[in-house]
Amino acid sequence: MAKDFKQALGKAIEHADDQFDFFMQRIRNRFGLYKPLQIVAYRSYGTVNRLYLKGRVLANKGITSAADNDTLLKNLVNMYRRFESDEVRDAQMRIVYQDQEYNVSTDKEGYFVINLEPKTPLKPDDIWHPMEVELVHADISSFEPGIKTKAHVLVPPADAEYGIISDIDDTIVLTSATDIIKMSQQTFMNNARTRLPFAGVSAFYRSLQLGRNGKRNNPFFYVSSSPWNMYDLLHDFLDINDIPAGPLLLRDFGLMQNKFFGADHMSHKFKEIQNILLTYPHLNFVLIGDSGQQDAPIYKEVINKFPGRIICVYIRDVELPDRAKIVTTIAEELKGTVEVLLVKDTAAAAQHAADTGLIFHEEIEKVQEQKAIDKSDAPGTATQQAPAPISKDTRKIQG
Known part of the structure; x- marks a missing residue:
């Protein structure tokens, strides 16, 4: 009984959260409140046969680079900006690796996930494999073409000891x-x-x-x-x-x-x-x-x-x-x-x-x-x- 209630409440919260995010995205669009967009590509891993990539498309809140003399207020503001994120759903992404193009869309929380199969064998001495990630389109008022970043995927070499x-x-x-x-x-x-x-x-x-x-x-x-x-x-x-x-x-x-x-x-x-x-x-x-x-x-x-x-x-x-x-x-x-x-x-x-x-x-x-x-x-x-x-x-x- 308690488990069923928990699941029902969880679904209700999930639905409400999704609807709220969708509503806020429309409001920001209508009044031009979206900041410039950014791609955050996470370091990931793969094998010689398959590379896994995950990332996220967000509004760029202007989180500043860390410095030794940053004030407490600056640190608190940056942390607030990290958690008060504006994700971009249904954004169209293009991944380029080994001259091959792959397309993927972001989910309702702004995440994109893709598994790539290398066209040619990977070089055995290369541990990290870079690929280009581009934001092709987003139904956001502040979208501008040309937003790109580099993603890096780790593939352990065959002679790694452990x-x-x-x-x-x-x-x-x-x-x-x-x-x-x-x-x-x-x-x-x-x-x-x-x-x-x-x-x-x-x-x-x-x-x-x-x-x-x-x-x-x-x-x-x-x-x-x-x-x-x-x-x-x-x-x-x-x-x-x-x-x-x-x-x-x-x-x-x-x-x-x-x-x-x-x-x-x-x-x-x-x-x-x-x-x-x-x-x-x-x-x-x-x-x-x-x-x-x-x-x-x-x-x-x-x-x-x-x-x-x-x-x-x-x-x-x-x-x-x-x-x-x-x-x-x-x-x-x-x-x-x-x-x-x-x-x-x-x-x-x-x-x-x-x-x-x-x-x-x-x-x-x-x-x-x-x-x-x-x-x-x-x-x-x-x-x-x-x-x-x-x-x-x-x-x-x-x-």
Whole structure:
């Protein structure tokens, strides 16, 4: 009974939300209130036989690039603009790849999704594959032809040693997801430059990307429950802090039936990780998360469903005893199958990765050095250093 009521209410909310969005689009059109349009093409992934692309068409709200000296007001205004998005439904898109044209339309939330089959074999050494995305037509008063952007799709090379799937919040960057007040402060009051990564993360992730073959071609995938509205901030955060580029797999956020009531943190992450493992059946993975939310239980389910596919799991300890106990219990249950390690910091994870042959032992010192630099950058320290420059290897592949 309760389930039926929940589903009925969800459908009603979905219908009302859809009608409201359609009404507002007509009002903005009639009074010329639409701002110039933009295409947001998300970093995605594929195989030598098929490339998957997702993006969105929105009104350009003028979100400004992050700066170290941005005021609190500027950060709050930018965050408001991210969430107060005006999506463009039924927009006609043209994708160009290998001189082939593909057409797709946006849905009622402004998203477009397409799977492309390459006309010619992909070059085995190319990790990222760029394609042109053009907005051909939109029934919007501010539409002007010529709006284009580049999309980048990752295809792991055949000689990649393993892949890495990582959470973001409280794994790479402090979010305080277990405390809604602190989480709001961290999220809304900072930007891509003032949010700092956990000490040593960039060096540790680069060491995993390098692996033991020295080619720096182990692919990264970032799975987060953050909404797609946060894409530009997270994209810039990774690039600014020299963290390996990878597809960002976020979650839709709205009053839709399966997003308002269902599609919780656990099911979203599990589904995305499952899709990655199914896409690359011959590639094994390292999983990285934190003890703050449900990462350990999610990863346990992944390990059980895909036996032999997970090399090891690193869970950053957020220093909450009850959460740590969940991780240690799961680690004990999986003992003899997959190592699940509750680690205090990246240096401890790097030591284990080197001891098990995932990275070079020389990388441990680099992680420790980066950790010391990052700690000196943290608020309240005597010295503040600029973010590390984006390395040549990373700059080549970022989209």
